[in-house]
Amino acid sequence: MTTIGNNIQGVLDRIARACAACGRDPSSVRLIAVSKTFDAGAVREAVRAGQRAFGENYLQEGVQKIAALQAVEAAGPLEWHCIGPVQSNKTRLVAEHFDWVHTVDRLKTAERLSQQRPPHRPPLEVCIQVNVDGGPTKAGVTPAQALELARDVALLPRLRLRGLMGIPDPAPDFAAQYAVHAQARSLFNQLRAAGLEGMDDFDTLSLGMTADLEAAIHAGSTLVRVGSGVFGGRSYPLSPPPLTDSV
Template sequence: MKEVDIAQTLTATRARLARALLSAGRPSDDAALLAVSKTKPASMIRTAYHYGQRDFGENYLQEALEKQERLADLNGVAWHFIGPLQSNKTRSVAERFDWVHSIDRAKTAQRLSRYRPSDKPPLNICIQVNTSREHSKSGVLLDDLDDLVAAVVELPGLQLRGLMTLPAPVEGFDAQRVPFAQLRQALESLTSRYPHAKLDTLSMGMSNDLEAAIAEGATWVRLGTAIFGARDYPAAHHS
């Protein structure tokens, strides 16, 4: 596989994000890049860190914990858990991560709250919304979002920050904007009803729909292959 020039890919990705923000009439610092480093070695994360990247997204817990050990000397890294979270993984995630983007059940949030160490700042939480109503995809339906927010927003050790979605792929800028607009409107509604909560986050947009997500207010865009190159999944990947 061709070696990836991470300095070059990061520069290109940041320039794309900057263009999207400019086109949307938003400030240049209004959204941030979450580098999705799942299946990639710690050495590539270290290189990205060297070129200024600080936020990294992981899907597989055991793999992530091993990388965290290897990169423990790096200061200021923020680890984001972005994959489906099984109950038996909540303790390690609560102890070792800064963000979780994929909450879709009250039980999971309650376990994270219980296990979050008291000497750490609150764990930043995003609720995953299944905007495309896909049976195969994680996430709470918009119809059920209010109940889940009510169950999560007051939990100790957690800071509900906003919403995440991973919509079904569609062609065309306007069509791509639709689910992102739904998520933005849902967050605006929650913000008005929970004025004391720090609801400032829309985690949405990847390589194929970044511009549409930014147009609708994304604050985190999750890009992996654009930075680290194509993924080579092993035959069986353990979470």
């Protein structure tokens, strides 16, 4: 097994142990392997190890990998998650190429995704990004704004509102990590209990990364986004790859 394959197994073992510790079924938590800055060859190694869902932050880079990896989809389609910021004038890349987008925090962005989603593709799976802990460097709506945005997004055609996503600021220990993720879970429960039209599939909490996935799982996360834990440390470019779109 390759190093990436070993890493994936290690992350799956962590997920299983965390689920056992809080009485959850490991199948209730899915791993999204965050492949940003790693090339298509690294993703192929992960696919050979059984991984099928990948997260990308840089849209143009992600689209290039999606195209490069179409040939490995004979065993079933790969699933591509946009987990980076989506500017309104870059929505076409997401709408045309990705299966999920976790970072919707404005109605304008959601409307453009809805308008630009090709009719031959299934609805785009959408999570609303919430800045639960008020981190000054983090995107996302405030908890107070989440209900109104969810109500509007849920009614848009060609989108399927699935849940909430959060990226809290780093916390020093398990208890502090859990406390923030638990706030996201509480908000998720509030929105689901509201019974809004178009929210029949509202079942997803995208919380937790390499450093805090255990706390996120204890709080109820259903998708954990793990990059360095799968692919190793990454070297960032001096500036993100250029984002292009033809509107």
